[in-house]
Structures are given as structure tokens and as C-alpha cells.
Amino acid sequence: MPKNAIVVKDVTKNFKLYYDKPSTLKERLVFWNKKKADVHTVLKEVSLDIKKGETVALIGINGSGKSTLLKLMTKIIYPTEGKITTNGKLTSLLELGAGFHPDFTGRENIYFNAAIFGLTKQEIDKRLEDIIEFSELGEFIDSPVRTYSSGMYMRLAFSVAINVDAEILLIDEILAVGDAHFQEKCFSKLEELKNSNKTIVIVSHSLQSVKKLCTRFVWIHEGKIKMDGNEKVIDEYMKVCG
Amino acid sequence: MLKELYNYRELLKTNVKKEIRGKYKGSFLGILWSFISPLLMTLVYAIVFPFILKSTEPHYVTFIIIGVLPWTWFTNMMANGTTIILSNAGVIKKVYFPREILPISVVTSGMINFLISCLIIGIFLICSGIGFSPYILLLPVVVIIQFLFSLGIVFITSAIDIYIRDLEYIIAFLVNILFYATPILYSPEMFAGTPIATLIKLNPMGTIINSYRDIFFYKQMPDIISLVVLIGGCLGFCIIGYFLFKKLSKGFAEEV
Numbered sequence: 001m002p003k004n005a006i007v008v009k010d011v012t013k014n015f016k017l018y019y020d021k022p023s024t025l026k027e028r029l030v031f032w033n034k035k036k037a038d039v040h041t042v043l044k045e046v047s048l049d050i051k052k053g054e055t056v057a058l059i060g061i062n063g064s065g066k067s068t069l070l071k072l073m074t075k076i077i078y079p080t081e082g083k084i085t086t087n088g089k090l091t092s093l094l095e096l097g098a099g100f101h102p103d104f105t106g107r108e109n110i111y112f113n114a115a116i117f118g119l120t121k122q123e124i125d126k127r128l129e130d131i132i133e134f135s136e137l138g139e140f141i142d143s144p145v146r147t148y149s150s151g152m153y154m155r156l157a158f159s160v161a162i163n164v165d166a167e168i169l170l171i172d173e174i175l176a177v178g179d180a181h182f183q184e185k186c187f188s189k190l191e192e193l194k195n196s197n198k199t200i201v202i203v204s205h206s207l208q209s210v211k212k213l214c215t216r217f218v219w220i221h222e223g224k225i226k227m228d229g230n231e232k233v234i235d236e237y238m239k240v241c242g
Numbered sequence: 243m244l245k246e247l248y249n250y251r252e253l254l255k256t257n258v259k260k261e262i263r264g265k266y267k268g269s270f271l272g273i274l275w276s277f278i279s280p281l282l283m284t285l286v287y288a289i290v291f292p293f294i295l296k297s298t299e300p301h302y303v304t305f306i307i308i309g310v311l312p313w314t315w316f317t318n319m320m321a322n323g324t325t326i327i328l329s330n331a332g333v334i335k336k337v338y339f340p341r342e343i344l345p346i347s348v349v350t351s352g353m354i355n356f357l358i359s360c361l362i363i364g365i366f367l368i369c370s371g372i373g374f375s376p377y378i379l380l381l382p383v384v385v386i387i388q389f390l391f392s393l394g395i396v397f398i399t400s401a402i403d404i405y406i407r408d409l410e411y412i413i414a415f416l417v418n419i420l421f422y423a424t425p426i427l428y429s430p431e432m433f434a435g436t437p438i439a440t441l442i443k444l445n446p447m448g449t450i451i452n453s454y455r456d457i458f459f460y461k462q463m464p465d466i467i468s469l470v471v472l473i474g475g476c477l478g479f480c481i482i483g484y485f486l487f488k489k490l491s492k493g494f495a496e497e498v
């Protein structure tokens with residue numbers, strides 16, 4: 001049954017831009033009636049249906065609204081107007097290492113981090129070996145995370161997120177983690193997830209990589225969808241912005 | 243809503259563990275430390291107040307500690323709970339999870355802390371020769387009431403704290419005042435028949451602490467009608483707090 005994994009319907013997102021944000025009680029009361037903020041419209045009536053099993057790349061120049069759209073999909077932020085619905089367990093790799101606690105070991109942090117993704121103890125136990133193996137951290141897994149290099153930190157975080165077994169995976173700009181070897185490994189893992197019919201939405205500026213991985217490309221420009229389709233979107237985008 | 247909380251039960255557990263362990267980590271005396279401050283407070287009150295109040299209460303130290311320990315739980319909730327969203331800004335901006343996990347885990351770890359500190363009450367009851375009565379079985383009921391009451395407040399204050407940053411100071415000030423309006427150092431009988439007695443009755447923390455005293459100190463049945471009213475009231479309050487929290491939580495990631 002072909003069903004939509006993500007439905008974005010007429011979504012508009014405004015950010016308020018405060019120059020002097022009232023944050024104390026006094027300021028709130030004093031500035032009650034004043035016009036306090038400029039409104040910055042980042043997404044304008046965007047509609048987008050993503051089917052189950054699709055691998056979609058969001059492309060566009062800096063500040064066009066890609067990350068904002070992903071954040072809306074994960075429900076970190078909410079649309080000003082419109083509605084977003086998702087079907088299935090969703091994991092977002094927007095920023096890695098949420099909930100990492102520097103003083104605890106890598107192994108303990110796997111538990112903290114996976115718990116934030118909504119996994120239970122048993123589910124984490126089951127995946128623990130896979131996660132550690134994927135990260136290739138070896139004996140460092142039992143050292144405190146504060147002693148890790150930034151690449152090692154990313155490896156661990158990415159390994160947790162990718163092993164959550166979500167049906168929908170949202171990824172923002174994090175394929176640049178780790179060394180060449182690890183990057184390659186991440187890509188083949190994504191390839192594997194794609195073939196097991198997971199839905200993947202990926203934001204990236206490394207066009208060559210997403211071109212290989214994805215089957216659908218959505219070009220976002222100034223808060224609107226400018227083009228949506230197959231590889232030709234990338235070519236067109238390169239012509240205009242490359 | 244309950245289903246989602248259930249799905250995230252592991253997060254709740256790790257949060258509670260982290261909070262309790264974080265407190266005690268690294269020192270053998272750790273567990274003691276969190277009880278030393280209420281014990282010292284009790285000591286000071288026990289020395290000073292008999293002079294002021296000309297108290298005739300026998301076992302005054304035990305009398306006070308039964309008030310001070312639940313009060314410590316309450317003030318910790320007001321202090322740590324109000325800032326809980328703000329102090330987790332990093333995670334809130336990075337990833338989705340049901341935000342209500344945070345207030346619930348603070349209040350839960352506070353409760354576990356309090357239950358541990360009930361051992362101190364037990365020691366005082368034994369040493370003073372007061373002993374125990376079967377009414378102690380009502381302890382969970384009173385604890386649940388205090389849990390719901392604290393959680394209701396923390397839902398509201400932690401969410402509003404994001405929008406009004408100095409709320410924590412306002413709360414700290416109010417809690418200080420409430421300390422004197424709560425029968426911790428005195429017993430409400432002292433004011434029997436005056437308007438102050440009514441005022442104390444209206445303060446949920448007053449009834450809660452009176453109930454702890456009834457079951458531990460006076461070894462008698464707490465006022466059942468007040469307890470039933472409180473359970474209903476606190477549950478309703480907690481639900482209202484939850485919905486307010488839910489509504490405001492949509493803006494957390496943008497505002498923190």
C-alpha cells in the first residue's frame with residue numbers, strides 16, 4: 001500500500017526577529033502593547049508529500065529554509081500556519097550527540113542518547129554491539145566522551161542515530177563527519193537503509209554524493225519549492241547556483 | 243499522551259537516574275550531603291525557636307524535621323524545576339522528545355530523594371521513643387499528593403520561565419514567604435480559631451505537612467476530607483498545568 005510518510009501541507013513558518021528581546025517580567029509588562037518584533041517569513045506555503053520508501057534530497061543555497069523544514073518535520077519547532085503529519089517512527093540527525101554527557105563513557109552515552117530517541121533498555125541492549133561495532137571506537141568506548149576527538153564524537157553519535165531503526169530518517173548536513181573511510185561507511189549504511197524501504201530525507205551541499213544516493217530532489221529557494229523531480233533538478237540547480 | 247510517555251519510559255528512567263546519581267557521584271558522603279543541609283536547618287530552628295515561640299511541644303526536633311524534609315523537597319522542586327527547561331536548552335534545540343519528560347523526571351527524582359530522607363525521620367522517631375503507628379501506611383497517599391502538587395507547579399513555572407526569565411527569582415521570593423505561612427516550625431493549633439488558621443488551611447503545603455505530622459508524629463488519622471479534596475484538587479491542577487505546558491512547549495526550541 002503506497003502511503004505517504006511525510007505530508008507537508010501549506011506550511012508557512014515565521015520567525016520573530018527581536019532586536020531587543022523582552023525577557024524579564026518588567027520588560028514584558030512595559031512593552032506589552034508595542035510592536036516588538038519584525039516577522040521574517042522563512043517558508044511560504046510549502047506543500048510536499050513524501051512517500052514511504054523514497055529517498056529525497058533537499059537542496060538550495062544557504063538560508064533558503066532547508067534546515068527549518070527538517071526541524072518542522074521532527075517537531076522541534078512548529079509551523080505558524082499549515083500542518084505537517086508523519087507516519088512511522090522518525091529519527092532526526094540534525095545535530096548529533098543530543099544528550100551526550102561529557103563525563104560519562106561512550107557506552108553510557110549510547111544509553112542516554114538512544115533513550116532520547118525513544119528506545120527502551122531492551123532495544124538498546126539489543127543494538128549495543130552493532131552500535132559499538134559501527135563506530136569502530138574499540139577500547140575507547142569505555143573512556144569518558146570528553147576525551148574523544150571531534151571525529152570520534154561524531155562517529156559515536158552517528159552510529160547511535162543510524163541504528164535506531166526508524167522508518168523515517170531526517171539528515172541535515174552531517175555526512176561530512178569522520179574521515180573518508182567512515183564517510184563511505186555511512187553512505188553504504190544509508191544505501192542499505194534505502195534498499196530496506198526506509199524513508200530518508202537528506203539536506204546536503206555535496207551534490208555528487210546525494211546524486212548517487214537519492215531518487216528525488218527538491219530544490220528550495222527563498223522559502224518555496226522551486227523544482228521537484230529527478231536528477232535534472234541537480235543539473236538545473238548547478239546551472240543557476242554553481 | 244500516556245502512550246507516548248510510555249514509549250519514552252527509558253528516557254524518563256535515565257533522566258531520573260542521572261539526576262540522582264549526578265548529585266551523589268564522586269563522594270562517599272554524597273548521599274549524606276543532600277541531607278546535611280536540612281539537618282543543619284533543623285538544628286538551627288530547634289535551638290532558636292523554642293525561645294521565640296515558648297514552645298511546649300515535646301520532641302521539638304522530631305516535630306521540626308518532619309516538617310523540614312518535605313519542605314526541602316518542595317523548595318528543591320521550585321528551584322530546580324522552574325529552570326529545568328532552560329537548563330536543558332541544548333537538548334531541546336537538537337532533538338524531539340516529549341518535553342514533559344523533563345518536569346516529570348525532576349519531580350520524580352525529588353520524590354525518590356524524599357523517600358530516602360524518610361529514613362532520617364524513622365531514626366528520629368525511634369530515638370525519641372515516639373515509634374511507629376499503622377497510619378504510616380498512608381505515607382504513599384500524602385507523597386502522591388505532594389508529587390502532583392509540585393508537578394502541577396513545575397509544569398507551569400518551567401514553561402513560563404522560558405518567556406519570563408526572572409521568574410525563578412520571583413518564585414524563590416514567594417517560596418520564602420510561603421515558608422512562614424506553612425506550619426513547619428509551629429503547629430496550626432497555635433492559631434486555632436483565628437483567620438490565620440483558615441489561611442493555613444488554604445495552603446496545600448500546610449495540609450500536606452500536617453498530614454505527615456499526623457501519620458509520623460501524632461500517630462493519628464489525618465483529616466480524610468482534606469486529603470480527598472487535595473487529591474482531587476492537585477490532580478486537576480496537575481492536568482491544567484500539563485495542558486498549559488503542552489501549549490507553551492511548542493515555542494521552547496525557538497525561545498530558549
Ligand SMILES: Nc1ncnc2c1ncn2[C@@H]1O[C@H](COP(=O)(O)OP(=O)(O)OP(=O)(O)O)[C@@H](O)[C@H]1O
Nearest residue numbers: 015016040042061062063064065066067068069496
Ligand atoms: N531561530 C531563528 N530565528 C530567526 N531566524 C531564523 C531562525 N532559524 C533560522 N532562521 C532564518 O531562516 C532562514 C533559513 O534558515 P535555514 O537554517 O532553514 O537555512 P538552510 O536552508 O538550512 O541554510 P544552510 O544551507 O546554510 O544550512 C535564514 O534566513 C535564517 O536566518
Ligand SMILES: [Mg+2]
Nearest residue numbers: 066067068172
Ligand atoms: Mg541548514
